[in-house]
Amino acid sequence: xxxxxxxxxxxxxxxxxxxxxxxxxxxxxxxxxxxxxxxxxxxxxxxxxxxxxxxxxxxxxxxxxxxxxxxxxxxxxxxxxxxxxxxxxxxxxxxxxxxxxxxxxxxxxxxxxxxxxxxxxxxxxxxxxxxxxxxxxxxxxxxxxxxxxxxxxxxxxxxxxxxxxxxxxxxxxxxxxxxxxxxxxxxxxxxxxxxxxxxxxxxxxxxxxxxxxxxxxxxxxxxxxxxxxxxxxxxxxxxxxxxxxxxxxxxxxxxxx
Amino acid sequence: xxxxxxxxxxxxxxxxxxxxxxxxxxxxxxxxxxxxxxxxxxxxxxxxxxxxxxxxxxxxxxxxxxxxxxxxxxxxxxxxxxxxxxxxxxxxxxxxxxxxxxxxxxxxxxxxxxxxxxxxxxxxxxxxxxxxxxxxxxxxxxxxxxxxxxxxxxxxxxxxxxxxxxxxxxxxxxxxxxxxxxxxxxxxxxxxxxxxxxxxxxxxxxxxxxxxxxxxxxxxxxxxxxxxxxxxxxxxxxxxxxxxxxxxxxxxxxxxx
Numbered sequence: 001x002x003x004x005x006x007x008x009x010x011x012x013x014x015x016x017x018x019x020x021x022x023x024x025x026x027x028x029x030x031x032x033x034x035x036x037x038x039x040x041x042x043x044x045x046x047x048x049x050x051x052x053x054x055x056x057x058x059x060x061x062x063x064x065x066x067x068x069x070x071x072x073x074x075x076x077x078x079x080x081x082x083x084x085x086x087x088x089x090x091x092x093x094x095x096x097x098x099x100x101x102x103x104x105x106x107x108x109x110x111x112x113x114x115x116x117x118x119x120x121x122x123x124x125x126x127x128x129x130x131x132x133x134x135x136x137x138x139x140x141x142x143x144x145x146x147x148x149x150x151x152x153x154x155x156x157x158x159x160x161x162x163x164x165x166x167x168x169x170x171x172x173x174x175x176x177x178x179x180x181x182x183x184x185x186x187x188x189x190x191x192x193x194x195x196x197x198x199x200x201x202x203x204x205x206x207x208x209x210x211x212x213x214x215x216x217x218x219x220x221x222x223x224x225x226x227x228x229x230x231x232x233x234x235x236x237x238x239x240x241x242x243x244x245x246x247x248x249x250x251x252x253x254x255x256x257x
Numbered sequence: 258x259x260x261x262x263x264x265x266x267x268x269x270x271x272x273x274x275x276x277x278x279x280x281x282x283x284x285x286x287x288x289x290x291x292x293x294x295x296x297x298x299x300x301x302x303x304x305x306x307x308x309x310x311x312x313x314x315x316x317x318x319x320x321x322x323x324x325x326x327x328x329x330x331x332x333x334x335x336x337x338x339x340x341x342x343x344x345x346x347x348x349x350x351x352x353x354x355x356x357x358x359x360x361x362x363x364x365x366x367x368x369x370x371x372x373x374x375x376x377x378x379x380x381x382x383x384x385x386x387x388x389x390x391x392x393x394x395x396x397x398x399x400x401x402x403x404x405x406x407x408x409x410x411x412x413x414x415x416x417x418x419x420x421x422x423x424x425x426x427x428x429x430x431x432x433x434x435x436x437x438x439x440x441x442x443x444x445x446x447x448x449x450x451x452x453x454x455x456x457x458x459x460x461x462x463x464x465x466x467x468x469x470x471x472x473x474x475x476x477x478x479x480x481x482x483x484x485x486x487x488x489x490x491x492x493x494x495x496x497x498x499x500x501x502x503x504x505x506x507x508x509x510x511x512x513x514x
Contacts, residue, residue: 093483114473162445165487170438171459172474173504174431179468181427188419194384202428203460211436217429226350230422247430
């Protein structure tokens with residue numbers, strides 16, 4: 001008999017994870033979201049029912065996956081009687097303990113990736129980090145994780161938080177740097193396309209070598225001429241001038257020692 | 258008769274570009290570098306002669322590729338009599354005009370990529386930007402560029418400088434963010450491997466969507482709880498605490514408007 005799953009939340013992560021779970025033989029019986037648009041979209045993709053009414057969340061699931069913004073998790077959970085079923089959150093930054101008031105069976109299932117609804121990701125390559133107090137729940141979560149991913153590890157809440165912080169640097173802040181590059185190019189009518197191979201190669205490089213050894217550019221070469229030329233170019237770019245100066249300084253400091 | 262090329266410089270860029278040029282039917286006749294180690298290493302790979310003596314640079318080349326640090330180009334060029342042969346620099350930030358004192362035939366050949374000696378890159382995918390005053394030199398450089406790359410464009414010095422600035426954000430500053438992530442993970446005995454799929458996906462995403470639309474994470478969600486948790490985690494990480502705050506603020510400002 002296959003496990004019955006309810007998804008609470010229908011955002012970027014929920015959309016991708018629910019598909020991966022369904023594709024691997026688990027039965028999603030319902031999707032809940034406060035947003036009707038999100039709920040219906042995901043329910044349609046999964047061909048399952050949905051609700052936007054928290055009181056109508058299906059009581060017959062074996063596992064409840066909670067994929068909500070960290071800031072609303074507690075508020076939502078407080079309104080549901082899980083009857084001690086297994087409830088699992090997918091957050092990097094929240095400890096397992098945020099769930100323990102709402103069920104005797106709690107777990108964490110954290111896939112380390114950046115998710116967007118519209119963009120299919122191959123879940124098999126995504127590392128999944130599992131945590132649970134009870135051995136049987138841990139085993140269960142592990143068996144689900146191992147169906148969807150080839151990289152499953154146990155990790156406690158403290159370590160997971162560190163992982164999440166580092167992901168902010170390696171993904172969110174990196175993407176902001178892409179945004180700045182795109183802005184600068186756009187203001188000079190240069191297509192963002194020209195810089196795409198550079199972006200890919202920069203990411204590929206650190207698959208094989210330590211980032212500290214992969215560093216290139218004027219800051220690590222202590223090439224003041226180029227840095228000053230660049231700063232002159234950025235004089236009309238408001239904050240990007242300051243950003244350029246501050247990151248260059250950091251690269252310099254990091255590598256001079 | 259194939260064109261005879263001398264490479265002045267034997268660093269990261271010179272190593273990769275000279276190989277690509279040689280593999281596409283051009284004859285490299287000599288490599289010059291002040292550093293004997295760099296000169297011999299590259300000369301061996303190319304099976305050509307080398308010199309570390311600037312006075313012994315071969316006078317019989319048709320083209321001289323100058324792949325030196327921007328800060329030393331002028332000093333080196335002033336010591337060579339090019340007899341008005343075509344001299345070409347490969348710098349994103351220097352204008353064509355830095356060459357005009359040293360020959361009547363000058364050009365720029367700028368491949369937009371991050372190069373490391375030890376890491377082979379497929380040159381065919383690298384955009385190459387060409388500039389020259391004389392039509393015949395432009396045609397010649399274009400024909401070389403089109404042998405090594407599928408993406409060749411003309412671009413003037415001012416535009417190229419903008420391109421180079423944006424590359425600093427999209428590559429050098431991005432790599433610094435990877436370095437910070439690696440540091441944070443290492444200090445907690447977590448392998449950098451776990452974050453590699455995230456790094457790749459972050460780069461792949463912007464191959465298909467605008468970076469501003471690809472932004473995820475607590476800063477763009479205005480999720481103060483998570484940001485404050487992360488800042489607490491970073492309290493013992495010195496400058497990374499400040500860096501986290503300042504980039505999060507920028508993402509927030511960028512997306513609230």
